[in-house]
Amino acid sequence: MVPHLVTALTGPINELEQRILESTPVIERWFRLEWMEHTPPFYSAVDVRNAGFKLAPVDTNLYPGGWNHLTPEMLPLAVQAAMAAIEKICPEAKNLLLVPENRRDISYLSNLAQLQRLFYMAGLNVRLGSLSNDIKDPTTIELPGGDKVTLEPLIRSKRRLGLKNFDPCTILLNNDLRAGVPGILEDLHEQYLLPPLHAGWATRRKSQHFKAYEEVSKRFGKLLGMDPWLINPLYNQCGEVDFAQGTGLECLRSNVDALLTKVRRKYKEYGINEKPFVVVKADDSHPGFGLLSVRDVKDLDVLVAKTQKAMVAAGGATVAPDVIIQEGVLTHERINDAVAEPVVYMMDRYVVGGFYRVHAERGEEESLSAPGARFVPLAFEKSAIMPQPGQKPGASAPNRFYMYGVIGRLAMLAASYELEATDPDAETYD
Template sequence: MVPHLVTALTGPINELEQRILESTPVIERWFRLEWMEHTPPFYSSVDVRNAGFKLAPVDTNLYPGAWNHLTPEMMPLAVQAAMAAIEKICPEAKNLLLVPENRTDIFYLANLAQLQRIFYQAGLNVRLGSLSNDIKAPTTFDLPGGESVMLEPLIRSKRRLGLKHFDPCTILLNNDLSAGAPGILEDLHEQYLLPPLHAGWGIRRKSNHFKAYEEVAKRFGKLLGMDPWLITPMFNQCGAVNFAEQSGLECLRSNTDALLARVRRKYKEYGINEKPFVVIKADNSHAALGQLTVRDAKELDDAWFHARAKATAGHAIGEVIIQEGVLTNERINAAVAEPVVYMMDRYVVGGFYRVHADRSTDESLAAPGASFVPLAFEQSAQLPQPGMKPGASVPNRFYMYGVIGRLAMLSAAYELEATDPDAESYD
């Protein structure tokens, strides 16, 4: 199913797609050289927004769930990528311990079952070790269709983490550690923990990621001779916002004003008639804040109290990112949609459209009521069709999404290197 684009594909996106397709050998060589110097995240997913005049990532997840929405046709790519990832980390690996979120809803458990299936087919024994205090013995959860998932209590020895009669070489987190890293995951001996602890939301900041993305996009833009703004969401950051004490509003106002002014200049440069907006959210992905859409700094008077009311008691939101809003003008059956690109190691392995009938083009679609439609793989998303007109070919559109996803993934690699607490400093 190909999305319907409300915005006619005759402007910057068409030119961008044409530039990317003509530069495929250059792009692939550039990525290849980058991966010789940098280590990709073990797996990741990227939310992409196509405004018709720009195409940009708005969020990069280093602990992606929803693997169950990848279709069977996408499985071979995922298995091959999993093999490549494991071979680089622990070639002799036999056992993989997957540590999930403390959730047992059927949608999340179906995601775990899909991950187990991928790594089993990649040649690994996979078991699930739960951080939840409620899991005191092996517990089986049945899924629709006859499948089941077993969660087991983690066992920590002096220097290793595992399960009863199960000693893994590699531990894969599918838990974003938003509450911080529990001690049971620290100081492991001769075990690979993926992603590393500093990738968790207790430490990670969106502003660090998008700072890295800006640099990557500038270099990519120079490589292709294009304006990096066409693939970049601009942003500002405030580090002194406290909802409990109602302080920091001036920082939000001034940074919102400044960012909106920058976006207006770009809209004027490209003759874009939309009204610019920004999205305000917690820099560490704190769910209590949600997302605030603002078109004028004056709106913050209302938005401020709205956000404060949503903030959970006792939580002061300290750091906030103000991000250029990117419209999504894609539709599936008249509902607003956005592509989500899934990657493992350095490979695009699939994805889906996140669809929400009750949301508008300037709102987050990652909300209750969202549904998921698989990306339509007529051919591999990695293989563009040369000679096709821009916008006319499904693989070409998905190849472009994959390029943006990989730019975000490369930025995450840069981000994790820069924030690694164990890295040597040369300052």
């Protein structure tokens, strides 16, 4: 199911699709060579925005939930990819410990049930070890549709982490560690911990990811002979911004103004009549700091005041440790008149599925990752790896989905660069 595109079926996005389809053998070989040199994240999910004139990732999640939104038809690809990933890491593995977030909502627990099912079919015994102090004994939760999950208390020995009568070779985190790294996960020398601790939001920064993505997009653009801006959201960054004291706001203003100027030039170059905007957000995914959408630097003071008031009312800090300013990418896709954006799911180096995140109450420049969102599956079980050459651009769902998969894999490759660059145990990537 392809949502109706508000934009005309001509212009840069279809030219980009055509270029990608014509270059499929070149692209696949390029990815293959990249994965010989770099290790993909164990799993990832990428939010993609299609503006009609530009297609770009706006967020890359290295601890993706939402696996329950993938259809059963997508599972075989995911199982095969999980097998490939596990074989590279620990071929003799028989036990997998899955460490989730401390959440009890049905959607998230259904995600855990799906992950458990997936790795079971990949040949592993899978159990869930909770970081919550409230879990002192095995706790089973029944889910709609007959699924159930059992949360168990973690047991830590000097060098290993496990459960009662369960000693895993590999520990998979489905927890982004934004609250910090618990000591129980540190100094594990005899087990594989995936993703690594430095992939969590306790240390990760969006600016590091988009710096790596900028490099990847330039190399990919050169490969295809295209402007990398068509697939890359420009960005600037600031240091600490204190909304209460007003420190850092001048840096914020100057960087917002500079980025808007850059984007306006690109819009003029391509004859785009939309009004550009940028998004201001916490570089470390700070939970108390929302997104600021800015079309003109003159509007920034009003938005900052509103943000300060909202943060204080919510009892949060008025300091965002670091701020990133990112080019805003519209989403001109619709499902039944509701704004939609594709989310691409990957395991190891493979696209395994995805869905459209749809929100009827959000605008084309707003984040759709909010209460009220619903999910419509993408038919990736066939189309993400099976483009249809010869089809007119914009007319084929497999071709559009293949293009989404390419962008998702570019973001995943950037994440591998990012993790190499920030690995505390490796040489600095330059």
